Amino acid sequence: MAAYPAALEAQGISVIRGLAMDAPHQARSGHQGTAMAMAPLAHVLWTRVMRYDADDPAWPDRDRFVLSSGHASILLYSMLHLTGQGLTLDDLRDFRQWGSRTPGHPEVGHTPGVEVTTGPLGQGVANAVGMAMAERWVRHRFGADVCDHRIFALCSDGDLSEGISHEAASLAGHQRLDRLVCLYDDNRITIDGATDLALSDDAAQRFAAYGWHVSDLGEAADDLDALEAGIREAMAVDDAPSMIIVRSHVAFPSPGQTDNHEAHGYSLFDDEIAATKAVMGLPADESFHVPADVVEAYRAAGRRGADERAAWQRRVESLGAQRSEYEACLGGRGLAGWEQKLPSWSAGESVATRKASSACLNAMADVVPGLVAGGADLTGNTGTNLAGADPLSPIHPSGRQIYFGIREHAMGAVLNGAALHGGLVPVGGTFLVFSDYMRPAVRLAALSDAHSIFVWSHDSVGVGEDGPTHQPIEHVMSLRAIPGLRVFRPADGNEVAQAWRLAVDMDGPSAMILTRQNVPTLEGTAAADGVARGAYTLVGSPDPGLILVGTGSEVSVCVAAAAALEAQGVAARVVSMPCWELFAAQDPDYRAEVLLPGVPKLSVEAGVTLGWERWVDLPVGIDRFGASAPGSVVLDKLGINAANVAAQAAALIGSWEQRR
Numbered sequence: 001m002a003a004y005p006a007a008l009e010a011q012g013i014s015v016i017r018g019l020a021m022d023a024p025h026q027a028r029s030g031h032q033g034t035a036m037a038m039a040p041l042a043h044v045l046w047t048r049v050m051r052y053d054a055d056d057p058a059w060p061d062r063d064r065f066v067l068s069s070g071h072a073s074i075l076l077y078s079m080l081h082l083t084g085q086g087l088t089l090d091d092l093r094d095f096r097q098w099g100s101r102t103p104g105h106p107e108v109g110h111t112p113g114v115e116v117t118t119g120p121l122g123q124g125v126a127n128a129v130g131m132a133m134a135e136r137w138v139r140h141r142f143g144a145d146v147c148d149h150r151i152f153a154l155c156s157d158g159d160l161s162e163g164i165s166h167e168a169a170s171l172a173g174h175q176r177l178d179r180l181v182c183l184y185d186d187n188r189i190t191i192d193g194a195t196d197l198a199l200s201d202d203a204a205q206r207f208a209a210y211g212w213h214v215s216d217l218g219e220a221a222d223d224l225d226a227l228e229a230g231i232r233e234a235m236a237v238d239d240a241p242s243m244i245i246v247r248s249h250v251a252f253p254s255p256g257q258t259d260n261h262e263a264h265g266y267s268l269f270d271d272e273i274a275a276t277k278a279v280m281g282l283p284a285d286e287s288f289h290v291p292a293d294v295v296e297a298y299r300a301a302g303r304r305g306a307d308e309r310a311a312w313q314r315r316v317e318s319l320g321a322q323r324s325e326y327e328a329c330l331g332g333r334g335l336a337g338w339e340q341k342l343p344s345w346s347a348g349e350s351v352a353t354r355k356a357s358s359a360c361l362n363a364m365a366d367v368v369p370g371l372v373a374g375g376a377d378l379t380g381n382t383g384t385n386l387a388g389a390d391p392l393s394p395i396h397p398s399g400r401q402i403y404f405g406i407r408e409h410a411m412g413a414v415l416n417g418a419a420l421h422g423g424l425v426p427v428g429g430t431f432l433v434f435s436d437y438m439r440p441a442v443r444l445a446a447l448s449d450a451h452s453i454f455v456w457s458h459d460s461v462g463v464g465e466d467g468p469t470h471q472p473i474e475h476v477m478s479l480r481a482i483p484g485l486r487v488f489r490p491a492d493g494n495e496v497a498q499a500w501r502l503a504v505d506m507d508g509p510s511a512m513i514l515t516r517q518n519v520p521t522l523e524g525t526a527a528a529d530g531v532a533r534g535a536y537t538l539v540g541s542p543d544p545g546l547i548l549v550g551t552g553s554e555v556s557v558c559v560a561a562a563a564a565l566e567a568q569g570v571a572a573r574v575v576s577m578p579c580w581e582l583f584a585a586q587d588p589d590y591r592a593e594v595l596l597p598g599v600p601k602l603s604v605e606a607g608v609t610l611g612w613e614r615w616v617d618l619p620v621g622i623d624r625f626g627a628s629a630p631g632s633v634v635l636d637k638l639g640i641n642a643a644n645v646a647a648q649a650a651a652l653i654g655s656w657e658q659r660r
Contacts, residue, residue, distance in 0.1 A: 130417025
């Protein structure tokens with residue numbers, strides 16, 4: 001129910017709409033219309049419905065708000081300012097400017113109160129699904145006394161047009177995630193024009209078919225009581241996620257821009273802004289008008305949750321024996337000493353790195369309490385199966401085995417939502433070639449510093465008979481191009497175990513690139529800090545005539561090639577480089593110690609050679625698509641073998657000596 005007089009509520013909504021016009025106008029860039037239309041809904045959520053404490057925007061048991069339609073960021077920033085969550089009026093004036101806390105689309109970790117980084121349409125819907133999964137998991141694992149909140153997501157026609165939202169909605173309906181409430185801003189506007197240019201879906205029927213509770217409020221975008229009633233009805237549903245459809249009018253109450261598709265962006269200038277403010281009773285000649293009584297009312301709303309947060313803190317402190325597990329889950333970490341449970345392999349043992357990864361995951365399960373894992377219909381193939389674990393489901397809401405189904409697009413974004421919510425260490429797997437389907441979510445994981453772990457197996461033409469459609473060539477290098485993503489391509493089981501230790505203990509996302517085929521366990525890979533430093537000397541003299549650099553399954557090829565070269569009188573060093581990103585972060589002295597200046601260097605990787613010029617003089621790789629044949633045959637035919645590497649190395653030494 002309304003906590004303030006109707007006139008004050010109306011004034012507050014007008015202030016939000018004024019800010020939604022003023023900030024983009026000052027920036028000469030941005031999106032005004034959606035924020036204006038959704039101002040009443042935002043008001044209802046922040047003053048009547050959501051549980052939060054503005055003094056602690058990161059309170060773990062707060063309700064979450066996901067602005068999937070991230071182009072309407074000024075709406076979120078306005079609410080964060082008004083309710084006192086750290087943004088100032090000057091921050092709003094700096095909208096979309098260099099160094100400001102109010103970028104064009106919301107960025108988690110950059111702006112207090114922003115839960116996820118949104119902008120690419122549909123991602124936020126899937127993030128919200130991941131958050132709802134995490135909330136339910138933590139609640140059933142530790143009890144409603146310490147976790148009992150809801151996930152609200154505001155989405156647009158564009159979000160529901162993108163395929164990722166369909167995958168995520170289908171998964172949410174199947175999981176019956178009843179703490180998820182999506183609010184669909186049905187303004188029937190896109191950049192090109194009215195949605196009926198390209199869209200004739202019946203969203204209500206579609207979401208009902210997915211198993212959602214659907215409520216169509218019709219023309220209720222400005223009816224505060226109807227909005228609240230619809231939201232509270234959805235919150236009372238205990239066996240399904242909810243979709244609330246609200247017919248809105250972009251840029252309302254602008255006299256000249258309401259329902260104009262141009263108002264999706266920046267279309268209200270001086271005269272139209274003044275006319276709209278006159279309609280709303282705001283000073284037409286004043287920008288960023290926020291009267292004191294409005295601020296006081298919203299700040300009071302922002303403080304409503306303080307007592308609840310304090311009571312929650314007392315309940316957490318009384319958890320007793322579960323406290324350490326709870327805190328490990330919230331932190332996305334293992335229990336003290338967890339890494340001692342990781343397995344190791346003896347030199348000479350032969351094991352596929354995907355199977356070594358599976359052994360690591362299962363060894364970690366008891367000591368990394370928030371670990372959940374699964375695959376996009378490839379759980380066993382990618383080694384993301386947890387032996388004996390219950391499947392995450394309405395029957396087992398704290399199950400640790402996630403069956404994502406054939407939904408790679410959604411899986412990546414669901415992982416991000418779960419990681420950013422807190423409580424889980426989420427792991428998702430598929431074949432490396434399908435990382436293309438996940439790329440937007442992986443990029444956002446890096447931009448968000450989300451603790452998501454992506455497992456991609458079948459990492460080269462070693463896949464074999466499935467042929468070039470399933471044989472990744474350019475994928476590892478394209479993933480290395482994403483800033484902030486650690487890409488691990490371990491040589492054997494021991495490097496896999498080290499990579500897992502780092503992926504769990506370090507912030508941000510990690511990618512595990514794993515083999516389908518068996519690879520030998522190499523002497524020296526069990527070194528404690530080899531993978532942590534990104535690259536290290538595996539074999540060879542301190543004064544080599546050549547350095548061979550390998551990753552993944554090709555490290556053993558380098559070792560064999562070095563032995564062949566030694567028989568020819570050439571002293572070769574073998575460097576294993578499981579993680580470019582970690583090696584690049586080392587100090588220059590260490591990098592020079594490993595990759596000696598003035599010594600010819602050759603790399604071997606069963607993928608494109610693009611990028612290897614950063615580290616070596618001659619890359620040996622595969623700059624073409626693969627072929628359908630047994631994996632060992634394809635690798636051999638394409639030159640990923642010791643004989644070809646030794647021959648290429650000899651040629652490099654010869655050309656090097658000629659240049660000298």
